[in-house]
Every structure is written in structure tokens, then in C-alpha cells.
Amino acid sequence: MPASVLAVVLAVLLGAMIGPAGPVWWRVPLALLDHLPLISIDSGVTDREWSIIWDIRMPRVVLAGLVGAMLSVGGASYQGVFRNPLVDPYLLGAAAGAGLGATLMIAIWDDIGSDWPVDPVPAVAFVFALGAVAITYLVGASFGGMRTTSTLVLAGVAMVSLLTAMQTFVLQRNSEVVREVYSWILGRVSTARWDDVRLVFPYVAVSCVVLFFHRRQLDLLRVGDDEAVTLGVPVTRVRLIVVIAATLGTAAVVAVSGLIGFVGLVVPHMVRLVAGASYRRVVPLTVAFGAAFLILADIPGRMLTAPAELPIGVVTAFVGAPFFIVLLRTREISR
Amino acid sequence: MSSIEFRDLTVKFGKRTVVQGFTDTVRSGEWLGLIGPNGAGKSSILRAIVGVIPSAGEVLVDGSSMTLRSRARRAAIVAYVPQDPLMPSDMTGFEYALLGRAPYVGYFGHESRHDRAMVADVLERLELSEFADRRLGRLSGGERQRLVIARALATEAPILLLDEPTSALDIGHQQQALELVARLRNDHGLTVISAMHDLTLAGLYSDRLALLHAGTVVASGVPEEVLRAETLAEFYGVRVTVHSEPDGTIVVIPRRDALD
Numbered sequence: 001m002p003a004s005v006l007a008v009v010l011a012v013l014l015g016a017m018i019g020p021a022g023p024v025w026w027r028v029p030l031a032l033l034d035h036l037p038l039i040s041i042d043s044g045v046t047d048r049e050w051s052i053i054w055d056i057r058m059p060r061v062v063l064a065g066l067v068g069a070m071l072s073v074g075g076a077s078y079q080g081v082f083r084n085p086l087v088d089p090y091l092l093g094a095a096a097g098a099g100l101g102a103t104l105m106i107a108i109w110d111d112i113g114s115d116w117p118v119d120p121v122p123a124v125a126f127v128f129a130l131g132a133v134a135i136t137y138l139v140g141a142s143f144g145g146m147r148t149t150s151t152l153v154l155a156g157v158a159m160v161s162l163l164t165a166m167q168t169f170v171l172q173r174n175s176e177v178v179r180e181v182y183s184w185i186l187g188r189v190s191t192a193r194w195d196d197v198r199l200v201f202p203y204v205a206v207s208c209v210v211l212f213f214h215r216r217q218l219d220l221l222r223v224g225d226d227e228a229v230t231l232g233v234p235v236t237r238v239r240l241i242v243v244i245a246a247t248l249g250t251a252a253v254v255a256v257s258g259l260i261g262f263v264g265l266v267v268p269h270m271v272r273l274v275a276g277a278s279y280r281r282v283v284p285l286t287v288a289f290g291a292a293f294l295i296l297a298d299i300p301g302r303m304l305t306a307p308a309e310l311p312i313g314v315v316t317a318f319v320g321a322p323f324f325i326v327l328l329r330t331r332e333i334s335r
Numbered sequence: 336m337s338s339i340e341f342r343d344l345t346v347k348f349g350k351r352t353v354v355q356g357f358t359d360t361v362r363s364g365e366w367l368g369l370i371g372p373n374g375a376g377k378s379s380i381l382r383a384i385v386g387v388i389p390s391a392g393e394v395l396v397d398g399s400s401m402t403l404r405s406r407a408r409r410a411a412i413v414a415y416v417p418q419d420p421l422m423p424s425d426m427t428g429f430e431y432a433l434l435g436r437a438p439y440v441g442y443f444g445h446e447s448r449h450d451r452a453m454v455a456d457v458l459e460r461l462e463l464s465e466f467a468d469r470r471l472g473r474l475s476g477g478e479r480q481r482l483v484i485a486r487a488l489a490t491e492a493p494i495l496l497l498d499e500p501t502s503a504l505d506i507g508h509q510q511q512a513l514e515l516v517a518r519l520r521n522d523h524g525l526t527v528i529s530a531m532h533d534l535t536l537a538g539l540y541s542d543r544l545a546l547l548h549a550g551t552v553v554a555s556g557v558p559e560e561v562l563r564a565e566t567l568a569e570f571y572g573v574r575v576t577v578h579s580e581p582d583g584t585i586v587v588i589p590r591r592d593a594l595d
Binding site for chain 1: 411413442443445490
């Protein structure tokens with residue numbers, strides 16, 4: 001547990017210190033300390049440099065942390081209720097729904113003008129993500145009964161194919177927006193502002209709290225629905241609550257940051273390899289390590305191709321996949 | 336100590352009736368063995384008791400209906416050992432046995448120190464302490480089976496349901512597991528209902544047998560009455576010799592026709 005807090009603090013510091021412009025790296029922690037209440041240190045950071053730290057780097061660090069935490073804990077929870085290690089939080093159509101919503105908005109954006117009170121792209125993406133998961137759940141639960149998770153998973157697969165096909169169709173018809181849509185799909189936290197953080201924070205917070213309080217129930221579900229019933233677990237209700245909580249948070253972060261793949265799959269498994277598979281540890285640890293993972297994954301993106309940005313989704317997969325394979329191998333051998 | 340009574344218990348899967356009007360009373364501390372060919376409805380009766388599958392009719396424990404009790408209360412009364420338990424390979428023995436305390440823990444609650452001490456004590460008594468920190472994936476079939484029984488025992492339920500508890504075990508481990516249940520029944524006054532394939536073992540451990548065929552009880556009584564060659568030939572379609580040992584043990588021996 002202390003290690004996970006340390007990982008988050010280190011990741012935040014690194015995220016705040018590194019960037020193509022701004023003050024010398026070692027002044028950044030001093031400047032951050034200086035802005036804590038009751039502490040006054042002469043950090044030698046100018047107002048302009050502080051603005052780079054606080055208004056440009058910190059929002060993206062915090063947003064990356066929220067997104068990473070949410071996708072990881074959402075992935076772990078989905079893997080728990082579906083008893084399937086290959087599941088990620090996009091399984092029931094959250095990402096595909098958000099993708100279609102965003103594509104539609106970007107494609108028809110010019111036609112409707114820009115006098116909306118909120119940015120309509122994330123708003124519509126969020127609504128589409130929730131709608132897709134709701135339809136999947138209703139369809140999957142309507143045949144085969146609520147006790148079989150495989151019908152739900154299959155309904156998710158069908159829903160994702162359908163939504164992706166619709167999105168492709170829209171893109172085909174509006175090829176001038178392909179580039180913009182793809183940059184959305186590949187995921188980004190680089191344009192994050194504090195407004196984005198404020199937008200997703202409530203969803204992520206509620207979602208994480210609900211999932212945290214269901215970690216014992218997730219352990220009980222590991223022995224199967226039938227046995228969980230005989231142990232007194234209201235299986236159908238637990239599954240529904242966990243799916244709703246994980247979906248709400250996932251839809252919110254997907255709407256703001258695009259589709260960042262791999263995090264929801266890899267972080268929970270890394271945590272399991274290191275800390276064991278009990279959800280009592282997995283749920284809190286995935287929140288912490290998911291946050292740290294995505295904050296760190298955001299750093300190479302801003303440095304490698306500066307001043308252009310590498311999409312964070314590319315980095316997570318590019319760095320995460322080999323790291324995961326190495327971890328898997330070494331743990332297997334040491335057992 | 337609890338008795339369990341069935342009144343016209345009926346289980347249907349769609350239009351197919353798998354258990355038809357099962358009526359019986361299992362006295363407190365009694366061991367009832369359910370026998371019968373595959374698909375006769377043995378498992379369905381057990382699964383209906385714990386509410387995993389829907390059923391009609393009534394199941395009463397100590398005179399009051401199971402369906403009127405809360406989910407957690409039911410779980411604390413009846414412990415169920417499934418035929419093929421799902422045992423996550425990365426779960427430790429202690430974590431697994433601790434799940435048996437779930438009926439006593441509130442929705443958002445956690446196991447108390449008492450719960451943990453109690454589970455440690457159960458593992459100790461079943462000589463499973465050495466497996467507490469081992470992962471289930473590293474244990475043998477017999478060790479796992481004993482852990483499942485440990486989990487059932489951790490619920491402190493007065494009624495124990497065993498669905499083919501020994502089907503995956505060799506003869507030594509079969510005996511070991513059943514002896515364990517018999518000993519626990521003695522020590523704690525457990526009421527046991529088991530579905531079993533091995534007729535000799537079923538007769539050896541049960542006080543009473545109920546032979547099911549196509550969802551209906553076709554013979555019921557002490558093992559000597561039920562395990563008769565004619566009866567078994569009629570409902571299992573087998574040729575067997577039933578042999579009585581001097582100590583009263585009934586042995587069912589399969590026969591085969593000589594090849595021409």
C-alpha cells in the first residue's frame with residue numbers, strides 16, 4: 001500500500017517536471033511545495049513558468065491520473081463480474097458507443113454551429129457510451145437469464161461490431177473529418193484543462209468509491225454465480241451495480257480523453273501478478289497504479305516527437321505490452 | 336441440529352419436469368443419500384434447496400419455510416458442496432475457506448477477527464493449515480475437496496448438502512472425504528443430504544437412501560431395502576449382484592455377460 005502511494009506521488013512529480021518548455025526540472029518540486037499552504041520556499045520559478053506547470057502540465061497529469069485509475073479499476077471490476085481475464089472496460093460497448101457519438105458530432109459539427117453551453121463532443125460521446133452499454137445489458141440479460149455471463153459478453157461483442165460498422169459508415173461519408181476523428185480515437189490528455197478535470201472527477205470518484213465497497217463481493221463472485229448464491233450473495237444485483245459504476249466512470253473518461261487502450265487490461269493483471277488476485281487488494285491498488293501508469297505513459301508522448309504530440313494510446317500499448325510480457329514471463333518462471 | 340422437510344418439491348426446466356413432487360422428512364442429524372441414474376433429479380433437489388434453481392412446493396427447515404428467510408439467513412442454514420466447484424487457481428486456501436463466512440458479513444462489511452480465527456480453527460481441525468497460504472491451483476484434487484468441505488463447515492450451517500462429493504477422487508480420497516463428513520456429522524450433529532453415484536459408498540454412509548428415477552422417488556428406506564438387485568436392474572438397467580457383508584455393509588458388484 002505505501003508503495004502505491006509513493007508510485008502516484010513520484011509519477012505526479014515526474015509528470016510536472018518534464019516537458020519541452022518551462023523551468024529547470026529540479027525547481028518544479030520546490031515551486032509545488034511553495035504553493036502548499038503554510039510553506040514558503042524561494043523556488044526561483046517565474047510567474048510564466050509557474051503558469052506552464054500549473055495550467056498546462058498539472059491538468060494533464062491529474063486528468064491522466066483520473067483516466068488511468070478509472071480504466072484500470074473499471075477493467076479489474078469487469079474482469080471480476082464476468083470472471084474473464086480478457087475483458088476490458090470497453091467490453092459492453094462503452095468505447096464503441098463513445099466513438100460513434102464523437103464521430104457523429106465531429107462530422108456534423110459545422111452544421112450546428114458552436115453556441116452550445118458545453119463542448120458537445122464529450123457530452124454526446126458520454127451519452128452514446130452509456131446508451132450502448134445499457135442496450136447491451138438489456139439484450140444480453142433478456143436471453144439465457146441473468147445468471148450466464150457469456151450471453152452478456154457475446155451481446156457486447158455484437159454491439160461493438162454494430163457500432164463500429166455505423167461509425168465506419170459515417171466516416172466514409174465524411175472523409176474530411178477522418179484525421180480529427182482518429183486523433184480523438186487514439187486518445188489524448190494533452191489538451192487537458194482544469195475544466196476537463198472538473199468534468200470527469202465526480203464520475204470517477206463516485207465510481208471508484210462504489211467499486212471499492214464491492215471488493216469483497218467481487219471475491220465471492222470468483223467461485224461462480226451458483227456458489228455465490230449459496231453463500232448469500234445477491235449475484236444479479238451485485239453484477240448490475242458494479243457494471244453501472246464501472247460504466248459511468250469509463251464513459252466519462254472516454255468522453256474526455258478518447259479511447260486509451262490496454263490500460264484496463266494490463267494494469268489489473270500487473271497488480272495481480274505482484275499483489276495476488278484478491279479484489280480486496282486489487283481494487284485499491286489498480287486505482288493507484290493505474291493513475292501512476294497513465295501519468296508516466298503521458299510523458300514520452302510529449303517529449304519524443306516535440307513539438308508534436310504522440311497519442312497516449314500509442315504509448316500505453318507500445319510501452320505496456322512488452323513490459324507486461326516480461327513481467328508475465330519472469331513471474332511464471334519464479335513460481 | 337436441524338431437520339429438513341420437503342413438501343411436494345417440484346423443479347421444472349422449461350416444460351420438462353426434472354423433479355416431481357419430492358416429499359420427505361430428514362430428521363435432525365440424519366444422513367439421507369440420494370441415488371439414481373444420471374438425470375434422475377438428484378442434483379436438482381439439492382440445487383433447489385439452496386435456491387440456485389427455481390422450484391415449486393415447500394422446503395421447511397425446523398418447521399419454517401426456506402423461502403421466507405433472507406438470502407443470508409438461508410446461506411447460514413444450509414451449506415452446499417457442489418459437484419464441480421469453481422476454485423480460482425490464484426486464490427489461497429485460507430481466502431477460499433473464508434468465503435464460507437460470507438453469510439455473517441454485512442453487504443459492505445468485512446470478516447471480523449472472530450471470523451478469521453474461526454476459519455483458521457476449521458483448517459486446523461481438518462489438518463489443512465499447511466494449505467492456508469498455498470494457491471488452489473497448486474493443490475491436488477483431494478486437498479481441494481477437503482478445502483471445499485472446510486468452506487462449507489466455516490458457514491456453521493446445521494445442514495450440509497453434498498453433490499457428488501467424491502466423483503473426482505480416487506478410492507482412498509473418497510473414503511477420506513466421506514469419513515471426514517461422517518466425523519463432522521457426529522461431532523456437530525449435522526444433517527447431511529448427499530447425491531452419490533457409488534452405490535456401495537452411498538449405502539455405507541447414509542442412514543437412509545432415496546432412489547430417484549426420472550424425477551420421482553421410486554424406492555426409499557434403509558440401504559438394505561433400497562439396494563436390491565431387482566430394484567437396481569429395473570431403474571439403472573444394470574446387472575448387479577448385491578452382497579451383504581457380515582457387518583451389514585452392502586456391496587454392489589457389477590456383472591457382465593460372458594462373451595460368446
